[in-house]
Amino acid sequence: MRAVVTRVKSASVEIGGEVRGSIGQGYLVLLGVGPQDSEAEAAALAEKIVNLRVFEDEQGKMNLNISQVQGEILAISQFTLYADLSSRRPGFSHAAPPSLAEPLYEFFLGRLAELGFSPQHGEFGADMQVASVNDGPVTLLLDTEAQGKKK
Secondary structure, three states, rough: EEEEEEEEEEEEEOOOEEEEEEEOEEEEEEEOOOOOOOOOHHHHHHHHHOOOOOOEOOOOEEEEEOHHHEEEEEEEEEEHHHHEEOOOOOEEEOOOHHHHHHHHHHHHHHHHHHHHOEEOOOOOOOEEEEEEEEEEEEEEEEEEHHHHHHH
C-alpha cells in the first residue's frame, strides 16, 4: 500500500457538487492499494499514520501525533499512486483491481475507526474534487512494500 499523508489545516472532498467529507486540522491521506496488499498492510499503515509525530509541540518541534492535537483524517482512495510512468501516458496495471482495492480501502477506514478516529472519506471509484490547505507544508510518502524490505 502507498499513502501520501499531508498535514493540513483543513481538507474536503466533493462529489457531484456535494461535500462528502470535511476536516479541520489533521491529515489528508491519499491511499493506493497494490495487487499484493492485504489486511495486514492496511492495519500496519493505519497504525503508522496515527502514530506519526509531525505536529509541533510547545517548543515548535515535530513531536506530537494526531491524537495529541485532536486532529482529524480525510482518506481518499487513489489508484494513481501505482501509476506506471515509463511512458508519457500513465498506465495503471500496477494498481490492485477494484475487487481487491475497495475492500482493503474500507478495511483501512475501519482500522482508523478502531484506533479512535472517525475518518471522513470520499467514495471509492468516484470522480472527486479534493481541496486542502496544507500545513507546513508537511507531506510524507509511506509505502508498505518499501518498509517491508527494510526489516
